[in-house]
Amino acid sequence: MAGRMLSKREVAQRLDISIEMATRHGLADGMREEAIVALEQEPPTWLAQSRANRTKGGRAVWATLTCVVCGFTESARPKKWWPEFTYLSCRDHAPQDAPAPAANQHRTEIDGVGSRFVGLVDVTF
Numbered sequence: 557m558a559g560r561m562l563s564k565r566e567v568a569q570r571l572d573i574s575i576e577m578a579t580r581h582g583l584a585d586g587m588r589e590e591a592i593v594a595l596e597q598e599p600p601t602w603l604a605q606s607r608a609n610r611t612k613g614g615r616a617v618w619a620t621l622t623c624v625v626c627g628f629t630e631s632a633r634p635k636k637w638w639p640e641f642t643y644l645s646c647r648d649h650a651p652q653d654a655p656a657p658a659a660n661q662h663r664t665e666i667d668g669v670g671s672r673f674v675g676l677v678d679v680t681f
């Protein structure tokens with residue numbers, strides 16, 4: 557049974573590497589599922605190195621964004637300017653659709669997270 561063909565983006569997410577790195581290492585045309593499993597089991601030097609750097613407290617290459625209202629998820633490259641989000645919500649939901657902040661919390665909304673999210677940051681004052 558031949559595995560599914562994964563796109564370059566899916567390969568990068570699966571291996572937790574950047575798309576640039578996938579391209580640099582000849583994975584630009586994507587890979588089959590079984591080829592990825594083989595690569596994960598016996599990582600080449602560049603992949604082992606990338607993973608070692610990651611466990612030393614490096615930032616995750618991919619973050620999973622999940623809408624608190626409808627459950628929509630998206631993988632995105634985390635941005636340096638992102639704070640710690642309390643919730644993420646799709647931009648098209650009404651603000652009151654998300655869980656309300658506690659009475660002693662102030663909510664800030666941060667637009668432009670991923671392709672369709674608003675980041676909600678609740679700070680206790």
Ligand SMILES: [Zn+2]
Pocket residue numbers: 623624625626627628645646649
């Ligand atoms: Zn949503």
